[in-house]
Each structure stands twice: as C-alpha cells, then as structure tokens.
Amino acid sequence: MKPTIQMRPEGGVRDRTTSRRAFLRGGAFAAGALTLGRSSAWAQVAGGSYPGSAPDVKPDYRLEISEIEWELAPKKKIRTAAYNGQIPGPLVRVTEGKTVNIDIVNRSDREEIVHWHGQWIPVDVDGAMEEGSPMIAAGSSRWIQFSPRPAGLHWYHTHAMAHHDLKRGLYSGQLGVLHVDPASGDPGQFDQEQFIVLHDWEPYYAASDDGSMMVSYACSSVNGRMVGHGEPIRVREGERVLFQILNASATEVHWMALPGHKFQVLAMDGAPVATQATVETLRLGPAERITARVTMDAPGVWVLGEAQKAFRDTGMGVVIEYAGRSGKPQEPGAEKLAWDYRVFGDAMPLVPKPDLTIPLVFTSRFKGHGALDEWMINGKSWPHTDPIVLHEGLRHRLVFDNRSVDDHPVHLHRHNFELVSIRGAATSGVQKDVVIVEAGTKVEADLVASNPGNTLFHCHQQDHMDMGFMALFRYA
Amino acid sequence: MESALKLLSFLLIACSVCAATVHAQGNYEIQVYGADTVAPRSTMVELHSNFTAEGHPALDGVAATNHAEHETVEITQGINDWSEVGFYIFTSEQSGLGVQWVGDHIRPRVRVPEKWRWPVGVSLSTEVGYQRALFSPDTWTWEIRPIIDKSTGRWYFAVNPALERTWHGPDVNLGIEFSPAVKISYDFTRQISGGLEYYADYGSITNIASLRSQQQQFFPAIDLNVSPKWEINFGVGVGPTSATDHWIVKGIVGRRFDWRKQK
Numbered sequence: 001m002k003p004t005i006q007m008r009p010e011g012g013v014r015d016r017t018t019s020r021r022a023f024l025r026g027g028a029f030a031a032g033a034l035t036l037g038r039s040s041a042w043a044q045v046a047g048g049s050y051p052g053s054a055p056d057v058k059p060d061y062r063l064e065i066s067e068i069e070w071e072l073a074p075k076k077k078i079r080t081a082a083y084n085g086q087i088p089g090p091l092v093r094v095t096e097g098k099t100v101n102i103d104i105v106n107r108s109d110r111e112e113i114v115h116w117h118g119q120w121i122p123v124d125v126d127g128a129m130e131e132g133s134p135m136i137a138a139g140s141s142r143w144i145q146f147s148p149r150p151a152g153l154h155w156y157h158t159h160a161m162a163h164h165d166l167k168r169g170l171y172s173g174q175l176g177v178l179h180v181d182p183a184s185g186d187p188g189q190f191d192q193e194q195f196i197v198l199h200d201w202e203p204y205y206a207a208s209d210d211g212s213m214m215v216s217y218a219c220s221s222v223n224g225r226m227v228g229h230g231e232p233i234r235v236r237e238g239e240r241v242l243f244q245i246l247n248a249s250a251t252e253v254h255w256m257a258l259p260g261h262k263f264q265v266l267a268m269d270g271a272p273v274a275t276q277a278t279v280e281t282l283r284l285g286p287a288e289r290i291t292a293r294v295t296m297d298a299p300g301v302w303v304l305g306e307a308q309k310a311f312r313d314t315g316m317g318v319v320i321e322y323a324g325r326s327g328k329p330q331e332p333g334a335e336k337l338a339w340d341y342r343v344f345g346d347a348m349p350l351v352p353k354p355d356l357t358i359p360l361v362f363t364s365r366f367k368g369h370g371a372l373d374e375w376m377i378n379g380k381s382w383p384h385t386d387p388i389v390l391h392e393g394l395r396h397r398l399v400f401d402n403r404s405v406d407d408h409p410v411h412l413h414r415h416n417f418e419l420v421s422i423r424g425a426a427t428s429g430v431q432k433d434v435v436i437v438e439a440g441t442k443v444e445a446d447l448v449a450s451n452p453g454n455t456l457f458h459c460h461q462q463d464h465m466d467m468g469f470m471a472l473f474r475y476a
Numbered sequence: 477m478e479s480a481l482k483l484l485s486f487l488l489i490a491c492s493v494c495a496a497t498v499h500a501q502g503n504y505e506i507q508v509y510g511a512d513t514v515a516p517r518s519t520m521v522e523l524h525s526n527f528t529a530e531g532h533p534a535l536d537g538v539a540a541t542n543h544a545e546h547e548t549v550e551i552t553q554g555i556n557d558w559s560e561v562g563f564y565i566f567t568s569e570q571s572g573l574g575v576q577w578v579g580d581h582i583r584p585r586v587r588v589p590e591k592w593r594w595p596v597g598v599s600l601s602t603e604v605g606y607q608r609a610l611f612s613p614d615t616w617t618w619e620i621r622p623i624i625d626k627s628t629g630r631w632y633f634a635v636n637p638a639l640e641r642t643w644h645g646p647d648v649n650l651g652i653e654f655s656p657a658v659k660i661s662y663d664f665t666r667q668i669s670g671g672l673e674y675y676a677d678y679g680s681i682t683n684i685a686s687l688r689s690q691q692q693q694f695f696p697a698i699d700l701n702v703s704p705k706w707e708i709n710f711g712v713g714v715g716p717t718s719a720t721d722h723w724i725v726k727g728i729v730g731r732r733f734d735w736r737k738q739k
Contacts, residue, residue, distance in 0.1 A: 202591065204593040207512065209704040211667075212666070217591075366665065366666040368663045369630070370629050370632065371628075371629045
C-alpha cells in the first residue's frame with residue numbers, strides 16, 4: 001500500500017506521495033541535506049504493511065509496536081505492549097546531526113505515539129499529540145525522519161495517555177534507549193559501556209501517605225529481567241565501565257547502588273555536568289538519565305540494584321560478575337539516600353540575569369481517598385491550563401514552585417534547561433530536561449528559547465500527567 | 477398470669493443481659509475494621525475510649541454498663557505486608573468499682589496483599605481472649621472476622637461479617653453467633669470523612685434472636701485524617717433495641733510508630 005499522506009515539518013497534512021519519492025530520489029536524505037532540526041514524517045493510513053510502500057529507502061530503524069508476552073523471570077510472565085517484541089526496545093544509536101529514518105509500525109489495537117525524549121526536534125516528530133504530533137492509528141505506520149541533537153543518553157517511549165488503564169502509557173513496555181553519539185566522534189574514556197534500563201511492572205492502586213491513591217508495583221526489572229534472571233554484566237578488575245542508566249518507570253523514583261564501588265557522574269539527561277562528582281548512590285526520577293563511570297576495583301560478585309530493599313526484593317537489580325569470581329552476589333546495604341543536583345554544578349555558580357520569569361505553581365485537588373488527586377499548574381488542569389508564551393532567543397527563568405506533598409519529576413519537551421537554584425541555593429552548570437522538584441520546595445531553571453514550536457511541559461509521573469499535570473509552552 | 481408475666485419479664489431481662497454481656501465486649505472496642513494491615517516493622521497504638529451514657533444496670537453479678545467508661549489499649553504490630561498481630565488490654569471505670577482490669581485479647585490477622593490486585597480489600601482476623609466474669613459471664617471467647625472493604629472516589633465501604641463463639645460461659649450452648657459490622661463514609665475533605673457505622677449481634681446462626689433481643693447500634697461517626705501517623709475516629713451511637721445500650725459515645729486515637737530505617 002502506498003503512502004497517501006505526508007506530514008510536513010510544520011505539521012500540515014497533504015497528499016504528496018510523489019513529491020516524497022522525488023525528495024528521496026533526489027538524495028536529500030542520503031546526503032544529509034536536511035538542515036539541523038528539520039524533519040519529515042509520513043503517515044500511512046490503516047492497513048497494509050509498510051515496507052512495500054517505501055521502495056526507495058530503508059529505514060535506519062524499524063519499531064513495531066505489538067502486544068507480547070515477556071518473561072521477567074522463569075516463573076514471572078507478563079503481557080504488555082513493547083517495541084520489536086523485546087523489553088527494552090532495540091537500542092537506537094545514532095550520530096548527532098546525521099539524519100535518521102525511523103519506520104514506526106503500530107500492530108497494536110490502539111492508537112499510539114512515540115516520543116523522542118530529550119531531542120531538540122520539530123513538533124511533528126517529537127511525539128506528543130498535545131504539541132501537534134499525529135497519533136498512529138491501530139494497524140497503521142508512520143515514517144519519521146529527524147536530525148538527532150543533542151548528543152548523549154536519551155530515550156524513546158510511548159506518549160499515549162493511560163488515564164485509569166494501568167496497561168497503557170508508560171505502565172507498558174513501550175520504552176527504549178536512544179543514544180546520540182557526538183558529532184565529534186569522541187566516545188569518552190571507558191573500556192566497556194552498559195545500558196541499564198529500570199522499569200516497574202504490574203501496577204495497582206494503593207493507599208498513599210498523603211491520603212489519596214497512588215500507583216504501586218508488584219515487580220521491577222533491569223533491562224527487562226528481574227534480578228538474578230538476566231545475563232550478568234561481566235567485568236574485569238581495573239576496567240572502567242560506563243553505565244548509561246535510564247529510569248523508565250512510569251511513576252517511581254529509583255536509587256541505584258553498587259556496593260563496594262562508586263559512581264563518577266559524567267552526564268545527566270545526556271548533558272555533561274560541570275563537576276564530575278563521585279557518589280555512592282544515584283537518584284533517578286522517572287525519565288531521568290545518568291551517565292556514570294565506575295572503576296571496577298573490588299573483585300567479587302555484586303548486585304547493581306535499588307538501594308531500597310523493597311524494590312530489590314521485587315526484582316530491581318542486575319548481577320555484576322568479575323572475571324574468575326563466583327558465589328552469591330552481594331546486595332547493596334543501607335546506603336544513605338541523599339541527592340543534591342548542585343554537587344554536579346559549577347563550584348562557583350554563575351547565574352545570568354533572565355529576560356523573563358515564568359512562575360509555575362504545582363498544586364493538587366483532593367478527589368477522595370479512593371481516587372487519584374487532580375493536578376494543577378498555576379491553578380488549572382490540562383486541558384484547561386493556560387499556554388505559556390516563550391520568546392525566541394530570550395532567557396526565561398522557570399520557577400517550579402511545588403506546593404504539593406508529592407515530588408514531581410517535571411519534563412520539558414524539545415529543550416533543555418539549566419538549573420539555577422534549588423531550595424534557594426544557587427547553582428549552574430547542570431543542564432536537564434527532567435528535574436525532580438521535591439514536595440514543598442522551589443527549583444529555578446533557565447530556558448533559552450531556541451526551538452520554536454509547541455512544547456509540552458508535564459510531570460513525568462504517568463498518573464500525574466494523566467490527572468492534569470501538563471501545560472503547553474508556545475512561542476510568541 | 478402474674479407469675480407468667482414475672483417469668484416473661486425475667487426472661488426478657490436475662491436475654492438483655494445475656495446479649496449485653498456479649499455486647500459489653502464490643503463496647504470496649506467499637507470499630508469496623510478496614511482490610512489494611514499495619515506495615516511491617518511498624519506499630520500502631522490505639523486508645524479506645526467508650527462512655528455508655530445510657531446502658532444497663534448491674535445484674536446477677538455482672539457489672540453495669542450504664543455510665544461505665546471503658547478504656548482499651550490496642551497495640552498492633554505489623555509482621556509483613558500481609559499480616560499483623562494485635563493485642564488488647566480492656567479496662568473499665570465506673571462508680572463503685574473504680575478502675576478495673578477487664579481482660580486481654582490477641583488478634584492475628586492476614587490480608588490479601590495489595591499486589592494481588594484484587595478489586596476489593598480482603599482480610600481475615602481471628603481474636604481470642606479472656607474477660608473477667610464480673611464484666612462478662614462468658615470468660616473465654618473466640619471470633620473470626622472476614623473483612624472486605626473498598627475505596628472508590630470519595631466513598632468508602634467496609635463490611636465485617638464476624639462470627640463469635642463462646643468457649644467458657646453461659647453462651648457456650650448458643651454455638652456460633654453472627655455479629656456483623658458495616659461502615660459507609662464519605663470524604664468531605666482530605667482530612668475529614670464522615671459516615672455511618674452499624675454494629676449488630678443477631679445471636680446464634682442456628683437460632684436468630686428476635687429483633688428485640690438482637691443488638692443493633694448505629695454510630696454516626698467522623699474520621700480525621702490529619703496525618704499518616706495518626707488515626708482519629710469519633711462517634712455517638714444509638715441502640716434502638718432493648719438488648720442494646722441506648723447511648724454510647726466513642727472515640728479512637730491511634731498513633732503509628734515506624735521502626736523502619738529512615739531514608
């Protein structure tokens with residue numbers, strides 16, 4: 001079946017099968033002639049298989065969304081939607097600035113959408129219907145093309161709302177790592193690279209301390225396996241292992257520890273940090289990523305896992321096995337759970353004056369002890385939230401003012417922001433696209449508006465997003 | 477005829493006292509159980525304070541409930557995420573008797589873990605204990621209490637279809653008695669919930685007592701959810717049947733202690 005609709009980079013729709021082919025034949029794709037940040041996307045309406053409709057070019061990656069049965073452990077199987085029949089989905093490894101073609105095929109029975117988290121790409125391919133990216137109907141496919149930037153550890157995942165369906169959205173297995181290698185070609189200094197993807201499974205509603213319902217989980221995994229059931233990570237003494245860690249949980253903050261070892265944090269959310277501090281425990285909110293180097297200098301068999309035993313008991317960990325060593329893996333002990341983004345910032349923070357200040361006040365509305373809270377930004381819930389206006393080229397100070405009793409990992413699409421204060425203490429040198437704003441605290445972050453188009457801002461906790469914690473930024 | 481009336485009166489009073497003795501036990505801890513159990517490595521300490529404003533007089537060596545103040549300390553220890561053990565110390569204070577120890581009970585409880593994702597909360601408790609004959613002629617009793625509850629939006633429902641058995645005392649011959657309790661409440665705010673609690677004792681399951689001899693109590697009650705560490709419940713109960721204490725004021729104050737390592 002031939003493609004019938006072309007999505008233009010600006011989000012328009014038109015019949016352009018022939019011009020698409022001409023475009024491809026013209027070598028614009030192969031030559032990387034698209035300008036940085038430009039994109040193209042083609043959607044195919046229901047039915048048919050995609051490959052027959054794209055005779056001129058092979059996609060760099062093909063993501064097929066389907067329902068699968070997945071074995072977290074020999075006696076623990078789940079049914080969930082995933083990419084290419086695996087959890088996590090295939091590693092998408094691309095080069096900064098080099099156009100990538102991705103064919104997304106939705107073989108599930110529901111419309112879906114794939115968000116390229118952390119990428120500064122146009123609205124039509126970013127993958128958020130609230131911005132204007134199209135949903136992919138059940139049984140349909142969509143071809144997207146974009147120029148990856150910035151470099152670093154990012155990811156892709158469904159951006160479908162779950163609402164009260166705990167099988168949808170990020171409660172499912174629709175997640176995978178996107179790694180953008182730097183255009184410079186310098187991979188950094190390490191001997192071995194390991195991608196670590198955290199996720200929680202079998203969600204259910206439970207009472208929370210704040211008097212409302214929350215989502216809890218029956219089990220957890222690292223790279224799709226419960227601890228002890230995946231292949232161990234094999235290392236040699238003296239090796240420098242680069243751990244690329246992604247918390248792909250729908251709602252849970254995770255603390256990761258490797259007993260006997262320390263993490264030298266090199267980057268967060270793909271962006272190099274100003275100070276490569278060394279810590280014993282890593283905190284990752286939902287959607288946060290940390291790139292950390294560990295020198296393997298404590299021979300033995302260990303568990304790289306959740307520092308909190310309750311999560312480790314439900315499966316969150318992976319065995320690290322030194323060459324020539326065997327035995328029962330040693331688990332993380334009672335690590336202190338403390339985290340301060342400022343440790344990774346400049347020693348002497350340098351905070352420029354902003355051009356504009358945008359207050360963003362987070363509050364909740366009680367809906368009953370047997371319900372999820374409704375969430376609000378500046379007093380309103382999505383879709384009634386007021387749009388926030390950005391001015392291209394200006395420095396906007398986002399004041400995240402969390403007046404609720406929950407922590408919120410807030411995420412801004414298609415941009416990074418630089419942390420400039422946490423609980424009133426100045427910082428600089430830490431670029432993020434997700435930041436945890438702890439309950440009852442303020443975090444300030446500077447955003448230099450440089451990627452025009454609708455931009456979604458939301459809490460990355462699926463249940464909070466589903467209950468209204470979203471707003472749209474638009475350019476003036 | 478006169479002797480028949482006297483006999484009838486005696487039987488009615490005897491039935492009332494008999495029922496009241498069972499009920500007296502309930503008057504020490506008036507609570508509809510929810511399915512939740514106390515978290516592992518946590519302890520819940522509750523004080524149940526119940527004052528019978530209009531109850532029954534002393535009869536046949538059993539202390540009056542009228543104007544009795546019952547104080548019960550309940551200590552519940554969480555074992556794991558699906559079980560707990562509770563321990564009760566019952567006391568009574570009333571004119572002429574002063575402060576008296578009444579008895580003790582122990583109550584293990586198991587629940588369906590939340591991660592089984594059942595649509596309702598379900599747990600099962602069993603309670604066994606002793607109470608002095610001065611306060612209840614049935615000195616050794618046993619209870620099994622299924623507990624089913626559900627929160628949906630602002631509404632909360634709980635039902636406890638409890639079965640009781642006397643092991644030592646005059647009610648031994650009654651066999652198993654049916655004593656259900658039901659609660660329905662509405663969350664007015666995050667902190668304040670209000671609703672109705674219902675407690676009953678229908679007598680033996682093989683020989684349901686007449687309505688007059690049944691215990692029926694209705695408690696309009698409020699719950700204050702001021703903190704996850706605290707549990708506060710207050711209610712005023714009316715007993716419309718002659719076998720029931722007619723007016724009771726009850727209060728529960730609970731404090732949760734968490735022994736887990738702080739993060």
